């Protein structure tokens with residue numbers, strides 16, 4: 001397989017566009033997870049890959065006629081009138097589920113379909129999520145050949161007891177070995193961690209941070225555990241059988257991550273994300289900048305050319321619809337100007353650099369302070385954000401209470 005670049009670089013000044021591919025298979029279901037995922041042993045991977053190839057062809061022909069095939073005449077498949085051909089993708093993110101639960105041959109097929117079906121900009125960031133214990137040298141070679149240049153490894157904890165409690169398939173040692181193996185192939189590796197786990201204290205969290213920082217990943221995401229309905233943890237919580245650390249300890253763990261990672265050269269660039277210089281996630285920045293991305297695969301969401309839409313979640317429904325030549329879309333809605341403005345502020349506040357007033361004015365043709373003057377005053381008065389007329393940024397207090405700050409910008 002050839003490298004993904006089409007030779008077209010992102011045009012200067014054009015906001016980047018992302019492509020997301022959802023791989024809905026996992027070897028085992030973790031006790032806290034409410035993503036759209038299905039057990040690998042129940043089968044369906046080949047049917048999924050066939051359906052994905054069809055979805056790529058549907059969009060490829062429609063959005064990028066030069067790359068994917070003849071242009072579709074008349075209104076497009078989402079019912080909109082003809083739109084100008086978009087620029088190539090600047091980022092590709094293959095997430096899940098566990099993409100690396102697929103075999104090396106299946107990963108090659110997936111990457112070949114995606115990279116061959118769409119124009120991808122030269123120098124694009126191409127990430128694949130991986131789980132420790134699923135990364136063989138053959139798979140790593142397949143990813144490399146397929147144009148991947150970044151691995152995001154779900155480590156979660158360096159404590160075997162907690163990993164077992166989470167229902168993870170790997171030990172801490174396997175996580176380290178998988179990281180080292182990924183590092184042999186890729187110079188850009190990110191690690192995901194979760195804190196505020198049942199029974200966890202600050203010392204345990206510190207040990208996880210110490211262990212992971214020794215590996216020197218390029219990027220670290222730290223998420224506080226969220227208990228979701230429909231998960232084993234959700235059920236245990238309902239029964240009062242989950243020993244969670246509580247808000248104060250969770251905050252202490254978040255502060256610990258901030259201090260510890262800053263002390264080891266990681267820039268805290270988003271509420272839950274830290275990076276070495278030059279290693280921020282370009283794909284996730286598209287989300288936080290409220291940009292455009294196209295999502296493929298069961299349950300994938302998109303924000304594209306002024307609309308938001310989501311694919312059907314069940315792989316069988318997804319496969320049936322694309323086999324009938326229909327977009328596998330469950331719902332689709334136009335994004336109003338007001339919603340786009342609110343989301344630009346709320347998502348932008350997640351970034352430590354905050355919301356840039358000039359960019360906002362260029363995008364919407366109106367000043368940030370003219371639209372959100374009262375809201376800005378309130379978050380500043382409450383000590384949640386600072387505003388210097390050019391940027392609106394969360395304070396440290398605002399980072400801890402970010403939902404309260406976001407709430408101010410949502411119209412009822």
Ligand code: SF4
Nearest residue numbers: 026029030033096097
């Ligand atoms: S591996 Fe990831 S997607 Fe799969 S069940 Fe666990 S947390 Fe969910």
